[in-house]
Amino acid sequence: KAGVTQTPRYLIKTRGQQVTLSCSPISGHRSVSWYQQTPGQGLQFLFEYFSETQRNKGNFPGRFSGRQFSNSRSEMNVSTLELGDSALYLCASSRQGPLNEKLFFGSGTQLSVL
Amino acid sequence: SQQGEEDPQALSIQEGENATMNCSYKTSINNLQWYRQNSGRGLVHLILIRSNEREKHSGRLRVTLDTSKKSSSLLITASRAADTASYFCATDANTGNQFYFGTGTSLTVIP
Numbered sequence: 001k002a003g004v005t006q007t008p009r010y011l012i013k014t015r016g017q018q019v020t021l022s023c024s025p026i027s028g029h030r031s032v033s034w035y036q037q038t039p040g041q042g043l044q045f046l047f048e049y050f051s052e053t054q055r056n057k058g059n060f061p062g063r064f065s066g067r068q069f070s071n072s073r074s075e076m077n078v079s080t081l082e083l084g085d086s087a088l089y090l091c092a093s094s095r096q097g098p099l100n101e102k103l104f105f106g107s108g109t110q111l112s113v114l
Numbered sequence: 115s116q117q118g119e120e121d122p123q124a125l126s127i128q129e130g131e132n133a134t135m136n137c138s139y140k141t142s143i144n145n146l147q148w149y150r151q152n153s154g155r156g157l158v159h160l161i162l163i164r165s166n167e168r169e170k171h172s173g174r175l176r177v178t179l180d181t182s183k184k185s186s187s188l189l190i191t192a193s194r195a196a197d198t199a200s201y202f203c204a205t206d207a208n209t210g211n212q213f214y215f216g217t218g219t220s221l222t223v224i225p
Contacts (some may be wrong), residue, residue, distance in 0.1 A: 043215035052131075106156050107155050
């Protein structure tokens with residue numbers, strides 16, 4: 001069974017640009033969560049999608065958005081990039097959601113904003 | 115704000131020794147999970163312990179949960195160099211569907 005796949009692995013952008021990251025969950029998993037990881041802030045929850053609906057959202061500005069497709073693949077978009085958006089972005093999938101089952105993580109997308 | 119905090123932030127031990135790291139959290143939970151992360155990679159699930167459980171084992175891992183103190187500990191016995199990684203606790207905060215990770219403990223096992 002293939003694991004969680006995140007693309008691209010590395011990304012370099014400049015301030016003001018926008019970026020789209022992709023996450024393909026494990027087959028059969030309907031929940032996809034996104035996290036931002038930085039050395040200073042640790043792992044911060046961005047949002048969680050389940051069956052194409054955003055079920056929960058963390059405390060991030062509206063520049064951060066996401067969506068989920070009917071095949072459970074998810075994308076997150078960051079518009080008007082800022083230097084502080086440089087981080088490792090991780091997605092995680094599970095069958096029903098993170099509350100009562102383990103999460104399977106992708107290897108992440110390392111975003112550098114110059 | 116972080117729901118959980120690990121202690122210590124960093125830990126360095128010799129191969130073969132035991133490693134203990136602790137996690138404290140702020141609100142009531144349904145379950146608590148421990149994850150491992152190798153440098154710059156995704157997280158790998160280690161153990162899930164439910165709020166009505168006090169102790170759980172998996173191989174060389176032992177996790178305890180004290181809901182009255184809002185704390186958990188992860189014990190790795192007979193450590194190996196391959197155990198070198200960051201370890202995170204994560205909780206569901208018993209509200210909504212959010213999942214919070216702690217600040218992490220960086221473990222170095224010296225061969």
